[in-house]
Amino acid sequence: MARTATAAAAPRAPGFLRAALLLLLLVAACRQAAEENVVTELRCQCLETMKGIHPRYIQSVKVTSPGPHCDRTEVIATLKNGQKVCLNPESPLVKKILDKLLNNEKWN
Structure with a gap:
């Protein structure tokens, strides 16, 4: 048994x-x-970019450096109405906006 x-x-x-x-x-x-809430998506978030937007509409800007998730720099602006837009980091206007943010200058 x-x-x-x-x-x-x-x-x-x-x-x-x-x-x-x-x-x-x-x-x-x-x-x-x-x-996954902590880690960002592992792909580029910006499929299309804008050359610029008037700074008075921008609430905040997030710059993502190239890495394993995406091979290019991405600039994502959150507007005061909550909308997020991708900006072209090579655009002169975007460079000016980022420069002002880095130097803590007020918008004109």
């Missing part, structure tokens, strides 16, 4: 391992989902 009990217990071990593996994958997926 001991042989029957051992034989019956053997098929359950892979089921237990499957359940443990699924639980481990679920925990890893939940942890990754929680970390």
